[in-house]
Amino acid sequence: MAATEKRMILRFVDEPGYTNDIECYLRHGGYEQLRKAVGMQSADIINEVKASGLRGRGGAGFGCGLKWSFIPPTNTKPVYLICNADESEPGTFKDRQIIHRDPHQLIEGMTIACFANRAHLAYIYIRGEFPEGARILERALDEARSKNFLGKNILGTGFDCEIYVHRGAGAYICGEETGLIESLEGKRPYPRIKPPYFPAVLGLYMSPTIVNNVETLCHVKHILSMGGAEYAKLGKPNNTGTRIIGVSGDVKNTGYYEFEVGALTLGELIYDVCGGIRNGNSLKAVIPGGSSSKILKAGEVYRIKQKGPDGAMVDRDLRLEDIPMDFDTMAAVGSMAGSGGVIVMDHKRDMVDCLQNLNEFYAHESCGQCTPCREGSLWMKKITTRLVHGEGRAGDVATLKSVADNIAGRTVCAFGEACSWPTQSFLAKFKDEFEAKAKAGVAI
Amino acid sequence: MSAEPTPIPADLPADFLADVDRTVSHYPVSMRSASLPLLHLWQERFGYISDPAVKWIANRLGLQPINVLELVTFYPMFRRHAVGKFHIRVCRTLSCALGGGYELFEILREQIGAQGDGHGVAVSPDGRFSIEFVECLAACGTAPVMMVNDDFYEQVNSPTKASEVLAHYKGKE
Numbered sequence: 001m002a003a004t005e006k007r008m009i010l011r012f013v014d015e016p017g018y019t020n021d022i023e024c025y026l027r028h029g030g031y032e033q034l035r036k037a038v039g040m041q042s043a044d045i046i047n048e049v050k051a052s053g054l055r056g057r058g059g060a061g062f063g064c065g066l067k068w069s070f071i072p073p074t075n076t077k078p079v080y081l082i083c084n085a086d087e088s089e090p091g092t093f094k095d096r097q098i099i100h101r102d103p104h105q106l107i108e109g110m111t112i113a114c115f116a117n118r119a120h121l122a123y124i125y126i127r128g129e130f131p132e133g134a135r136i137l138e139r140a141l142d143e144a145r146s147k148n149f150l151g152k153n154i155l156g157t158g159f160d161c162e163i164y165v166h167r168g169a170g171a172y173i174c175g176e177e178t179g180l181i182e183s184l185e186g187k188r189p190y191p192r193i194k195p196p197y198f199p200a201v202l203g204l205y206m207s208p209t210i211v212n213n214v215e216t217l218c219h220v221k222h223i224l225s226m227g228g229a230e231y232a233k234l235g236k237p238n239n240t241g242t243r244i245i246g247v248s249g250d251v252k253n254t255g256y257y258e259f260e261v262g263a264l265t266l267g268e269l270i271y272d273v274c275g276g277i278r279n280g281n282s283l284k285a286v287i288p289g290g291s292s293s294k295i296l297k298a299g300e301v302y303r304i305k306q307k308g309p310d311g312a313m314v315d316r317d318l319r320l321e322d323i324p325m326d327f328d329t330m331a332a333v334g335s336m337a338g339s340g341g342v343i344v345m346d347h348k349r350d351m352v353d354c355l356q357n358l359n360e361f362y363a364h365e366s367c368g369q370c371t372p373c374r375e376g377s378l379w380m381k382k383i384t385t386r387l388v389h390g391e392g393r394a395g396d397v398a399t400l401k402s403v404a405d406n407i408a409g410r411t412v413c414a415f416g417e418a419c420s421w422p423t424q425s426f427l428a429k430f431k432d433e434f435e436a437k438a439k440a441g442v443a444i
Numbered sequence: 445m446s447a448e449p450t451p452i453p454a455d456l457p458a459d460f461l462a463d464v465d466r467t468v469s470h471y472p473v474s475m476r477s478a479s480l481p482l483l484h485l486w487q488e489r490f491g492y493i494s495d496p497a498v499k500w501i502a503n504r505l506g507l508q509p510i511n512v513l514e515l516v517t518f519y520p521m522f523r524r525h526a527v528g529k530f531h532i533r534v535c536r537t538l539s540c541a542l543g544g545g546y547e548l549f550e551i552l553r554e555q556i557g558a559q560g561d562g563h564g565v566a567v568s569p570d571g572r573f574s575i576e577f578v579e580c581l582a583a584c585g586t587a588p589v590m591m592v593n594d595d596f597y598e599q600v601n602s603p604t605k606a607s608e609v610l611a612h613y614k615g616k617e
Contacts, residue, residue, distance in 0.1 A: 357541050
């Protein structure tokens with residue numbers, strides 16, 4: 001039997017009687033960590049977060065404490081904090097649960113993060129399609145202000161901090177942190193040229209800005225509660241803490257779960273937690289970390305290098321079902337843990353159809369700033385569309401691969417990779433299905 | 445810009461103007477940041493972003509109209525034309541597609557009597573309902589999902605459930 005759930009972020013959301021108002025939150029120990037934080041030195045809080053090993057839960061998995069430490073020590077400009085609540089990566093539905101059902105957990109985490117980074121103004125950039133979520137957050141912020149957890153002179157410490165909700169308007173690219181910042185400045189969300197690589201150096205209004213995901217900011221509260229070293233004991237080394245996994249697609253029990261990072265394998269997740277494949281079908285493929293992560297094929301063997309008992313690196317062969325769900329192993333098998341959104345496909349699924357669906361998404365969402373991505377995402381969509389409609393051409397598979405290969409690495413932001421990886425990985429794992437559709441079509 | 449007749453926002457309601465002022469106050473560093481929020485406020489109140497709306501918002505924020513118009517033409521949620529009183533959005537992306545999102549779209553489109561192939565907005569003959577596909581709504585575990593205006597519905601996985609959702613709005617004014 002698989003590891004049991006370890007609910008920290010989602011501890012209360014499904015508890016009967018737990019509501020999203022501040023009184024309920026306070027009854028459950030709410031804002032105690034903020035009280036503690038404002039009595040600490042901000043550098044000590046950052047050190048606790050560093051010691052915790054917390055990695056960003058939005059997709060890239062970058063070290064949170066390290067990100068915070070990029071604010072130049074000589075900085076004299078105002079510092080801003082932005083919560084990235086633009087949850088839009090297909091397959092991902094974790095931040096919605098926090099925002100709707102435990103908004104004060106996020107606000108407490110944000111306020112602590114603001115205190116630690118000396119930010120006095122913060123925004124929650126929430127996707128436009130969460131109107132209810134935006135209203136819940138607005139109300140929660142009002143409640144927090146009325147109790148002096150926000151506003152001027154928080155809890156009598158002299159610390160001022162204000163948080164506002166800012167709604168997006170349906171553009172996936174706003175999840176890219178520099179695109180988000182442009183959007184928050186009232187512009188089209190064209191991602192910025194790097195370097196500087198981190199908004200912590202130069203971000204909103206040309207000032208140092210910390211951009212963190214919803215779930216990441218919630219973890220900050222728990223790190224303060226447990227202490228960084230104790231938090232780091234959860235999960236595995238370099239893959240610490242818990243994380244929310246959302247499972248969708250062809251399993252019996254779709255839904256959100258929270259586990260220690262790497263505590264269970266993909267097989268345990270699919271068969272023990274989610275009850276296996278629905279409708280009596282069998283497993284064909286898994287997209288393990290949001291639609292941009294490379295697809296994994298059932299029946300294939302994944303060879304990874306691992307430290308043996310004597311410390312030497314040894315090869316280890318893993319079936320898909322044996323892959324532990326941590327950041328490093330997911331990267332080692334050629335995919336990524338990404339946003340924790342797992343999409344499962346059964347043996348009846350047509351992989352060309354599935355890729356076509358994703359290519360349509362990426363063609364729609366490319367911001368159009370860089371030519372390889374703007375044109376390439378559309379070409380990929382056009383090719384898979386004709387394959388799906390029985391109008392494939394003999395050279396289509398090679399063309400599709402060539403287009404994908406010429407986007408990744410040639411764009412301002414990671415959307416280039418995000419839109420190429422599905423095509424590249426679907427072609428690598430299921431080439432025969434694509435070849436069959438190309439041959440079935442017109443030869444020219 | 446659009447040729448559609450547009451209301452002249454000469455005397456905007458006082459509560460709307462108060463909302464605008466409150467919203468602008470959330471951006472002490474740069475008023476331009478209030479562009480998207482004001483577009484949302486306008487669209488929620490008046491249904492779509494008209495030419496006068498673009499000019500009014502630009503003027504309120506000290507911007508050129510093009511600074512606002514370029515947002516309206518980029519962000520998918522902003523509309524240049526009116527849609528139905530009840531606007532339906534069905535998630536199109538993979539997890540919902542695996543759960544029957546395309547079938548749901550067809551059922552709803554037929555029931556409101558709108559023509560269309562899933563691209564762009566389709567409007568019912570009486571103009572009360574409109575429908576469009578949107579990309580992932582971030583509720584993949586309860587596919588297929590849809591919205592009617594701001595209301596959100598999960599696991600609408602049968603024609604009966606789809607009809608029940610619509611029935612709720614059909615009797616509404």
